[in-house]
Amino acid sequence: MKNNIYDNYCEITFDSKSENEGFARVVAASFCTGLDPTLEEISDIKTAVSEAVTNAIVHGYNNGPGEISMKCMILDGIFTVIVHDDGVGIDNIHRAMEPLFTTKPEMERSGMGFSFMEAFMDELKVESAKNKGTTITMKKRIGAQV
């Protein structure tokens, strides 16, 4: 669903495998370089994307097989990334977003994933329902500090 209203757009789909976490965050970071981001902005985006993709793998697909899609877009200096999985979905989004809350303490999930996404991006939207997958939309203005 490429849309010409964006200044730039990219879409990738990859297997739900932990080795793709690094791949996804590098794609997102590279995609923004046209906006001349600071090192801090790059680092923020890499962290946020890594958290979203890891959640899809660990929670969405419970470390099993599946497909994750990531769309990146730029419009008027704002970078948007949408990470989607067709996994089990989130029962209680409000609770999932509480700092330190995790359903998988035995896997040493720190419960900081959503907190980092919120801290490092300007906007975070989580859409999910049980067995309906999860879509995470994050936005960040690049080059905001002049």
Next chain:
Amino acid sequence: MEREGEVFTSEEMERQRMDYIYMVSKGCLIISLNAELDHHLAEEMRHVIDGIIDKRGVYRIIIDFSKIDFMDSAGIGLIMGRYKKIRDYGDISIVGANESIQRILLISGLHKIVHIYENLNQAMNHQKGGHNEK
């Protein structure tokens, strides 16, 4: 394999691979990271580290971040898990963390429970019971 001898010349060097190198000396486990610390790497590392702690009586862990510039919440989980394991008798130090990794440590509150040093030498000179430097 290609850098054998460059980082650790000691016979204690036990593992050298692409993602991280570790050595154990006098109850101290030093891990030097070569790859970004995310969920993928953390999953593998925690089994390796716990095996070493149990077998070798490790009571100090030093993690060297000076060659990498990325860590996410999986790294926090990894450090927190090892902290819980050894906190009664040991400690964890983090060295060479760049600004963005320090920010992650700060937001997560981890800076309150681990020692933070600029480099490996500083951490090595630190005796258990000394205190956190920032």
